[in-house]
Amino acid sequence: MRRKLAAVIMLLVMAGVAWAADMVVITAKGKKYHRPNCRTVKQFVKELTVDEARQLGYKPCKVCKP
Numbered sequence: 167m168r169r170k171l172a173a174v175i176m177l178l179v180m181a182g183v184a185w186a187a188d189m190v191v192i193t194a195k196g197k198k199y200h201r202p203n204c205r206t207v208k209q210f211v212k213e214l215t216v217d218e219a220r221q222l223g224y225k226p227c228k229v230c231k232p
């Protein structure tokens with residue numbers, strides 16, 4: 167039972183990492199892009215890829231290191 171749970175958690179973590187790897191969010195006022203789960207982001211205005219964020223002149227957040 168416990169082993170099965172660990173396997174499920176592992177899958178979720180891996181899916182989460184794959185998803186978080188190239189999708190980032192930006193906020194209304196900030197000039198940084200963040201992972202969607204960054205603790206400094208309370209509300210984001212747009213979800214985009216890292217490449218798009220860079221092209222728009224955003225820099226990576228130092229807290230969540232996207």
Ligand SMILES: [Zn+2]
Pocket residue numbers: 199200201204205206207227228229230231
């Ligand atoms: Zn952040």
